[in-house]
Amino acid sequence: MTEQLHAGIAEYKIGHAPQTLAALGLGSCVATVIYDEEHHLGGISHIMLPxxxxxxxxxxxxxxxxxxxALPExxxxxxxxxxxxxxxxxxxGGAQMFKTASTQLNIGxxxxxxxxxxxxxxxxxxxARHVGGTQGRTMIVDLVDFSTMIRIVHDGTIYI
Incomplete structure (x- = not known):
């Protein structure tokens, strides 16, 4: 079984293939995966604030x-x-989890x-990106080939 590295809120993780990287329960947070295809090496961050x-x-x-x-580091x-x-x-990620008229309060x-x-x-x-909307997500990235699965709350799974 492949080892999966989880980046919790306000964390990032670095991994090598055949590991996978994951950011679970993204609401207004944004997961960013950065990948070096030549070395099958990547990092995932679970960013909380802009x-x-x-x-x-x-x-x-x-x-x-x-x-x-987070990203430069x-x-x-x-x-x-x-x-x-x-x-x-x-x-x-980057969902608007709460209704608000203020764009300043739309942290997502x-x-x-x-x-x-x-x-x-x-x-x-x-x-590739899957951002915005009003639903939470989970991002899982395979470092072998950079395939990326997005699980959307109450809406299934897509690949980006």
Missing amino acids: DSTAFSASQTTNHAKFANL MVTALRQAGATGPLTAKIA QRNIMAVEATLAQLAIPIV
Whole structure:
């Protein structure tokens, strides 16, 4: 049986094939998987908040919580683990879990935008996404071939 590494909320994990990576129970959080196809090496982050700039230094000690800190740190960890090839990404999550008229309070959409902006700054293309909506998801990634399963609450399974 293949080992599955789970990234909990505000965590990231790095793995090598034949491992799989997973982020379970994504609501407004965004899972980002970054993959080196040449080395079958990847990382998955379970991002909770878009950006750390509104918080004090003592509130940002867990970099994995924030898109603007987690993704650059995860890329560094991937490079240290042996990723030398071009990197690509897939993202999932960012649902609007509660009805609100305020776009400022739609943390899911803000998380999506922050992940996309951070990946663009890192020059990592997003090759697939399943984001937004109002339903929770789980993302599971096979590091052998980068196949990615998304389980959608009350709506089945898709592959991106």
